[in-house]
Amino acid sequence: MSISQTTPTGKPLKGKRNSMTRPQSAIEEVYSNIRNDIENDSLTPAYRIRLHNLFRQIEKEFELLYQENQNLHEKVELLNEKIEREVYDKQSYDCVDFDNNIAKVLSKKLSTTSTQKLKTAYKLKAQTSKIVSSFKAPHLNCAFIKEYLGHKDGIWEVSVARLGQPIMGTASADHSACIWSIDSGRCLLQYHGHSGSVNSVRFHPVKDLVLTSSGDCSAHIWQAVVNWDLPKGHSSEEELEISEDCDDQRCDTKAATLRTPVRELGGHNNAISAAEWLAGAEQVITAGWDRLAVLHDVETGSTITTLSGHDLELTHTATHPTQKLAVTSSRDTTFRLWDFRESVQSVSVFQGHSESVTSAVFTHEDKVVSGSDDRSVKVWDLRNMRSPVATIRADSAINRLSVSLNGIIAIPHDNRHVRLFDLTGQRLARLPRSSRQGGQGHSRMVSCVAWSNDYLNNINLFTCGFDRRVLGWCVQSLRDKEL
Template sequence: MPVEGGSSSGSASAARHPKQKRKAHSLSIRRTNSTEDRSPGVQRGDMLEGQDSKLPLSLRNNLLDLFGQIEREFENLYIENLELRREIDSLNERLTGDGQIIEGGDPTKGALKTKASHSTSQLSQKLKTTYKASTSKIVSSFKATAGSRALCQLLKEYVGHRDGIWDLSITRSPPVVLGTASADHSALLWSIETGKCLLRYAGHAGSVNSIKFHPTEQMALTASGDQTAHIWRYMVQLPAPQPPPDVSALCDDDQDSSDREEGEVDGDGPCEVPTIRVPTATLKSHQGVAIAADWLVGGRQVVTASWDRAANLYEVETCELVHTLTGHDQELTHCCTHPTQRLVVTSSRDTTFRLWDFRDPSIHSVNVFQGHTERMVCCTAWNEENQSCNLFTCGFDRQAIGWNINIPALLQEK
């Protein structure tokens, strides 16, 4: 098969075997591009003149330059690889007496696995076996056995949101329902017993970041990325309770909830339930994302926390802004009210949380606490049952901290 020169028989042969022709050109390009074989007086155009190609000469020259660069890089890497191989072999020869080997060495040089590596392998296998056994025990502890009661089991899945869920809450008074706040701009109310969606709130124009229920009435408070907090009333009718599921059937069920298609909903989806689009009250004094909100004891006032570094206290009946709580150096991440006292805790990215006291209507005091050491305090929670450790905080420093807030001492100060 001709590579250089042209004749009628050569042209016919090239036409019959196009694949062989392309292969020959490829070999020719690599061969003729070698700088060592090229004569000083031979020009690139002369080398390509006899080759049968439809490519313009300038494009072929560019291709030759590129292939030449690739070839030179490959040669350099090949030489470096040979040098590294020689160094590895030399080190293996030195360490053979100590029974060690450098990874990547030639096993024919006599550098075999040593007692140390064998012990490491045995230890690794022992750890794997122990981990597997302990994991199996943990998994088996969640499975029901004959004559025993399951310690933990999945009972209900509340599926219906179209984006991530930021917060959830349970009503404090009948009817007892579950509320969820989602980045899909909605809040959903669910029947805890049946897992059925009962109502949808779609009044926000941004992500719903928080949901809290009124202590005595059928009212909900939501905070949103649209810089507002909404108060809205709801009326729901709980469906008839269903018989408890068979525990053994749940444990033997092989279906994984992750295998469901996106948007698949058990029973009635959120599009089939009543939807509220207009709030009873809108609280809009923040200049940033409203990240959290909560009811003060009694339910006549609410507090909101925002990325504008402030928390606001509002009157529910009039929507009037009563106090703006400032002092944090960075964005607020959460707010939480005491269940029986007019106390509010706000947390921030500045690694502190602040305790605000509103028991005296004329004045309010603040105490600053700092126990976390990194980035931010994420969340706070009151614990009324244990007076010795009655407030908890958590943060990006990978720890949760329990605090003792001396409420009787605060009362005496008043």
């Protein structure tokens, strides 16, 4: 389910929350506004106390309902896990039964054949066994490594630096973007230049620059000069203000704060959902809720061209790693491929989903992977994009996905799951969840995932969500682990 959170002042762009997710910040804001009105009004003390008591009762009732709803979802997940295990066991049994039946048929026929036919038949049986064994997906080991805490509201996006530095960035609905040390977990820099929800964060490929987009209708380019000499012993929880509803009430502001961008990019009259560097990093493309994508010149900040055609709000944009190609995703159920390699850009429209396309990204094998609220992920070949080469079906809406260099698709879901597939649609693994793994995993919607090209502090996958947390994971095959 999708709940819009836009306001004229550039509040959080979009609040995709399923029925089990508590819309905490919105309730707190409403309650805070009413409380301020009560305190500023000329009410009698007794009446004011009564109102406060009533609001406290409402909060308690809401907490009880929320907990009950979460318990029901836990039961549903347990049942889903049971069904998945039964389906997997049945598939494994069918494969074994198929192999045994082939063996019986071959044995019966072999009793009346010559020695040469015996060899041929056993060879056929061996090939059949190889085919059956190939049905089994390679197993990945997924281990939780580190947690990064500090944002006061949900986190829309996580991104890893491309320069090889052990840092990553986050974009949050609390109007801030942060740069984190992957090793220590400390927040090194906070950017507070936006007046609305920060919806995306992307690092420049070769410079210490960061690109962010916001619900305040602007995109900013700012200098990401971080201070690595922060005092040891300070975690990310200490460097960012912890919200009032957290158990930990510590507040520490040792992380550097930046408020002024190097360049501000306009061209939109509504919230900007995402922004990305085009190959070469001389241009930037932004995607907005005004149904437009805009190509900007980085040096001057001017608008090069405005790209129109989508019928509804744009939700995401991504660019090819080496060519001047970009894709824009939209709530109109399509994504578009824009080609800027010639002086006159061309566009192709792809209609493979039945609901909002939440993200579409390029792979390093010249493919495009798209995810949608229709609970599907589709893999497309750039050489022939008339129909997808693989389709992955899920049980929950898809958010901002990511594809690793070796072709593993990490898929974040509204229902707190993160699942891993290969480019053929074969399921590889699922990351642990908080309810089943003693606190590991996300407790609310997972909004974005990001692969790292290298293992940074033994981490190669980051996930973020509306539980205000970023989690670092080590994902590797058992073969790699043994080596």
